[in-house]
Amino acid sequence: MWRGLLPLIALALVLIIASGPFARGAIESGVQSEIGAQLSAAGMGWAAVTVSGQNVTLSGEAPASAAGERAVALARSATCPTWSGRRICAVNVVGRFHAPAPLGAATPLAAAQLCERALEGIVAKEQILFASGSAAIDTSSAPLLDRLARAAQGCPGMIRIEGHTDIIGRNEFNRSLSEARAAAVRDALIARGVPAERLRAQGLGAARPIADNQTESGRARNRRIEFHASAG
Numbered sequence: 001m002w003r004g005l006l007p008l009i010a011l012a013l014v015l016i017i018a019s020g021p022f023a024r025g026a027i028e029s030g031v032q033s034e035i036g037a038q039l040s041a042a043g044m045g046w047a048a049v050t051v052s053g054q055n056v057t058l059s060g061e062a063p064a065s066a067a068g069e070r071a072v073a074l075a076r077s078a079t080c081p082t083w084s085g086r087r088i089c090a091v092n093v094v095g096r097f098h099a100p101a102p103l104g105a106a107t108p109l110a111a112a113q114l115c116e117r118a119l120e121g122i123v124a125k126e127q128i129l130f131a132s133g134s135a136a137i138d139t140s141s142a143p144l145l146d147r148l149a150r151a152a153q154g155c156p157g158m159i160r161i162e163g164h165t166d167i168i169g170r171n172e173f174n175r176s177l178s179e180a181r182a183a184a185v186r187d188a189l190i191a192r193g194v195p196a197e198r199l200r201a202q203g204l205g206a207a208r209p210i211a212d213n214q215t216e217s218g219r220a221r222n223r224r225i226e227f228h229a230s231a232g
Contacts, residue, residue, distance in 0.1 A: 031056065031089045034080045039071060047071040047097075054091035061098055068097040108156055108231035115155030119227035122147050128185060128225045135180035137188060145185070148227075149192035152199075155229055159194075161185050162226040163203045164210075166219035171205060179203025185225050 028051040035056060036049045044067070050057045058075055062068040072095040080089040128145065129138035137145070152159055163178030163185075182201035190196045211218035 031080055035075050035078045035089055038078045039074060042074055044071045056090040056093045057096055059096045068095045111156050112229040112231045116229040118151045122151060130181055135184045137184055145188045149189050149194050152189055152194045157229060157231045159199055160228040161199060161201045164208060164222060164224050165206050166222040167206045167213040175203050175205035178205050
């Protein structure tokens with residue numbers, strides 16, 4: 001009789017062991033490893049896998065809005081080895097993902113750099129024009145100042161407006177003229193709604209040429225207004 005009961009006793013022991021914490025931990029670890037490997041093979045290694053019983057949770061920063069859905073779908077169809085062949089690993093799979101930081105959440109320094117590039121792009125195509133030897137802004141530059149004001153209003157921190165001249169004339173006059181022109185641009189932007197406390201004017205005269213002062217075209221390029229943004 002005892003010999004007949006031995007198979008039943010052995011089966012009962014297997015069931016007891018299989019239902020214990022060690023067995024559950026081994027099964028959960030296997031499920032985690034299998035699903036993680038299949039996600040990585042599909043290029044979704046960014047998804048972290050957590051297993052608790054029959055429940056699987058995926059987490060991490062989804063690189064795109066639909067990426068999390070694809071990862072969950074793959075995890076639900078993932079198979080694990082069992083004594084009767086490969087079977088679906090998990091009964092329940094959920095995703096707890098967070099999106100990448102939006103572009104608008106850039107650091108103050110990065111935002112200032114973007115602002116400066118935007119202003120540079122505007123004046124790279126068209127320079128602010130002044131009357132010869134004067135700080136009076138030509139009326140034809142009004143649309144350009146409108147565009148600059150719109151760009152500046154969306155910028156954080158401070159904006160430094162630099163005036164530059166060519167080499168013709170005395171140094172003192174050129175520096176004074178460049179400063180007056182920078183101040184005129186500042187006034188024009190303030191009149192268009194840019195806060196005055198965020199704008200600073202500076203005149204550098206002919207100290208920083210960007211082209212050859214020996215040619216008319218070079219001198220025309222050196223007579224310019226530049227914009228430089230800073231985070232604070």
